[in-house]
Amino acid sequence: MTRPAGTGAPGARFAGARLVARGGGIWQLLLAALLSAATDLSGLGLLATATWLISRAAQRPPIVALTVAIVAVRGLAVAKGTLRYVERLAGHDAALRVLARLRTRVYATASRGTDPLPRGDLLARLVSDVDSVQDLLLRCAIPAGVGGIVALVTVGFTAAFSGRAALLLLAGLLVAGLALPALAYLLASRAAARIAQVRGRYLAASVDVLAGAADLAAFGATEAALADAAGQSSALARLERRAGVAGAVTGAVGALVPGATAIGVLALSVRGGPSVMVAVLSLLALAAVEAVLPLLGAAVRYAELRGAWQRVRPLLLAGDELPGESGSAEPGAGEPGSAEPGAGEPSAIVAPPAIVARQLTVRYPGGPVPALDGVDLELPPGRRVAVVGPSGAGKSTLLGVLTGAVQPTAGRLSVSGAAPDGATPDGATPDGGPVRVGPSEGGAAEGREALGWPRSGGVLADGYVFHASVRENLTLGRAGFDDAALGRALAVAGLADWAQRLDELVGEDGAQVSGGQRQRLLLARALLDPPPVLVLDEPTEGLDPEAADAVLADVLRAADGHTVVMVTHRLVDLRAFDEIVVLIDGRISQRGPHDALVEGPGWYSTWAGIREVPESTFASGMGR
Numbered sequence: 001m002t003r004p005a006g007t008g009a010p011g012a013r014f015a016g017a018r019l020v021a022r023g024g025g026i027w028q029l030l031l032a033a034l035l036s037a038a039t040d041l042s043g044l045g046l047l048a049t050a051t052w053l054i055s056r057a058a059q060r061p062p063i064v065a066l067t068v069a070i071v072a073v074r075g076l077a078v079a080k081g082t083l084r085y086v087e088r089l090a091g092h093d094a095a096l097r098v099l100a101r102l103r104t105r106v107y108a109t110a111s112r113g114t115d116p117l118p119r120g121d122l123l124a125r126l127v128s129d130v131d132s133v134q135d136l137l138l139r140c141a142i143p144a145g146v147g148g149i150v151a152l153v154t155v156g157f158t159a160a161f162s163g164r165a166a167l168l169l170l171a172g173l174l175v176a177g178l179a180l181p182a183l184a185y186l187l188a189s190r191a192a193a194r195i196a197q198v199r200g201r202y203l204a205a206s207v208d209v210l211a212g213a214a215d216l217a218a219f220g221a222t223e224a225a226l227a228d229a230a231g232q233s234s235a236l237a238r239l240e241r242r243a244g245v246a247g248a249v250t251g252a253v254g255a256l257v258p259g260a261t262a263i264g265v266l267a268l269s270v271r272g273g274p275s276v277m278v279a280v281l282s283l284l285a286l287a288a289v290e291a292v293l294p295l296l297g298a299a300v301r302y303a304e305l306r307g308a309w310q311r312v313r314p315l316l317l318a319g320d321e322l323p324g325e326s327g328s329a330e331p332g333a334g335e336p337g338s339a340e341p342g343a344g345e346p347s348a349i350v351a352p353p354a355i356v357a358r359q360l361t362v363r364y365p366g367g368p369v370p371a372l373d374g375v376d377l378e379l380p381p382g383r384r385v386a387v388v389g390p391s392g393a394g395k396s397t398l399l400g401v402l403t404g405a406v407q408p409t410a411g412r413l414s415v416s417g418a419a420p421d422g423a424t425p426d427g428a429t430p431d432g433g434p435v436r437v438g439p440s441e442g443g444a445a446e447g448r449e450a451l452g453w454p455r456s457g458g459v460l461a462d463g464y465v466f467h468a469s470v471r472e473n474l475t476l477g478r479a480g481f482d483d484a485a486l487g488r489a490l491a492v493a494g495l496a497d498w499a500q501r502l503d504e505l506v507g508e509d510g511a512q513v514s515g516g517q518r519q520r521l522l523l524a525r526a527l528l529d530p531p532p533v534l535v536l537d538e539p540t541e542g543l544d545p546e547a548a549d550a551v552l553a554d555v556l557r558a559a560d561g562h563t564v565v566m567v568t569h570r571l572v573d574l575r576a577f578d579e580i581v582v583l584i585d586g587r588i589s590q591r592g593p594h595d596a597l598v599e600g601p602g603w604y605s606t607w608a609g610i611r612e613v614p615e616s617t618f619a620s621g622m623g624r
């Protein structure tokens with residue numbers, strides 16, 4: 001179970017900084033800020049020196065009096081270009097590191113959470129909101145630091161020649177770098193929170209229109225859904241226009257400040273300063289104030305980011321610590337795609353481990369009653385268990401706990417004996433005794449992988465079919481499968497003729513294939529390299545009962561030697577299972593082999609008895 005992500009959690013305010021620091025991005029960011037300041041100062045130095053050189057040259061001094069300035073101009077010009085290039089490299093390196101870390105974190109938390117977000121909302125958080133949080137560093141933190149350094153150096157330099165000109169420059173810098181940004185922030189901040197909210201709603205509405213197109217059309221609701229999405233889009237455009245106008249007005253005022261400051265400095269320096277320095281100080285003032293003007297944009301951006309940050313923060317704070325976050329700054333550690341032992345390769349399963357669940361309890365946030373309530377389950381190696389029960393009984397939740405998708409609120413889950421792929425689980429007791437994986441009292445079931453939790457997988461409810469070829473959908477990037485292996489997996493799932501169509505596209509979420517073919521494709525994917533613990537959630541959904549029984553028999557044959565846990569609320573032949581567990585309201589109401597359960601009283605015999613009813617009944621969903 002994920003930790004509560006209350007906004008008042010201690011240290012929540014600094015969560016972003018902690019993430020940056022853990023990800024090893026803090027030094028890169030600091031370096032980028034220093035390089036950026038050095039670049040700006042080189043530019044200002046170049047301008048001041050070149051101005052001095054031109055003004056002094058007009059007085060026709062001996063050439064030797066200009067030599068140092070000439071060399072300085074060349075040096076500063078080269079330094080400015082080089083520093084800008086290096087600064088861009090360092091800045092992008094830092095930004096991409098932070099971005100990868102934030103996104104991984106949001107992905108991990110969202111995928112583990114028991115409080116899933118609508119897909120569109122999650123998309124908004126993953127894409128635009130995480131981008132925005134990254135901008136907080138690049139467009140706000142770095143320019144603020146650079147502006148401070150530039151102001152300090154230029155005011156100090158000017159003060160060495162004219163105190164009054166320095167004060168005027170300071171005033172110009174404060175107006176351009178502080179007062180106007182504060183005003184822009186105030187104007188933009190109200191719109192920004194609304195923009196983030198409306199953008200989330202707009203994306204959610206768009207995804208609903210796309211993902212639910214078939215259902216909307218079937219129920220005649222397409223127009224209403226499109227109108228809703230268009231309404232959100234207009235609201236978003238209105239808010240963005242308003243924020244844009246506020247930004248443009250402050251920007252226009254800001255553009256006047258450098259010129260006004262330069263004229264003021266010119267007027268003050270002309271009165272008594274050394275003649276050559278008049279031009280230097282005026283142009284330096286102009287350039288210095290221009291250098292802090294980006295803070296205006298930063299302030300507007302900061303206002304926008306606050307809303308995005310509010311939305312992303314719960315996801316950043318809620319999850320367990322990701323691998324590689326606890327100090328190591330190794331690039332790629334804990335990120336998607338990091339190589340794991342054995343991942344991506346077909347494995348020869350020797351013997352699955354024994355898994356024992358004791359008093360497993362899951363309570364979803366806001367759920368009035370536990371979805372699972374004190375469930376005991378034994379899975380000795382190779383055991384086949386079917387989990388049945390009415391809708392909402394907790395079947396998928398139980399599978400979720402076994403695969404790690406759902407964290408138990410209480411209870412104990414242990415694994416012992418042979419580990420997946422013949423390896424010994426790290427942390428296993430020497431005598432092969434049980435290794436505790438789950439919590440006994442609340443908290444998160446951390447460290448499954450570290451303890452050698454068996455690789456589990458299979459057909460999950462609502463499994464996804466990618467807009468890719470049959471081959472890519474089967475392998476999902478795993479290497480080492482030849483066409484013959486793919487053909488065998490397809491044949492077991494009842495798609496033998498697809499062996500000739502491996503490179504054909506199946507459409508987004510299987511849109512170009514039938515529901516039954518889609519389900520068979522998911523089964524073939526699971527059977528290509530069956531994990532030690534094969535988890536099947538409604539594996540025969542979409543198949544007619546006869547085909548379902550036949551495919552299931554083939555699947556069980558192909559998964560011989562593997563532990564199988566299957567959830568179903570459809571009538572399929574369960575005689576081949578060692579044990580059938582009947583879940584009702586999160587509790588085990590009956591358990592035993594088919595023959596024993598079907599004879600006795602209880603939910604199972606009533607359910608199984610419906611097999612006698614004519615076939616039309618199956619289609620009506622009476623099987624529940």
Ligand SMILES: Nc1ncnc2c1ncn2[C@@H]1O[C@H](COP(=O)(O)OP(=O)(O)OP(=O)(O)O)[C@@H](O)[C@H]1O
Nearest residue numbers: 114115116364371390391392393394395396397569
């Ligand atoms: N993510 C969630 N957040 C809140 N409640 C949930 C969540 N997932 C499931 N539930 C609730 O937990 C209970 C058990 O759900 P679960 O999906 O495990 O049941 P099920 O037996 O698999 O149902 P079905 O046969 O309809 O798929 C239900 O009351 C359901 O509403």
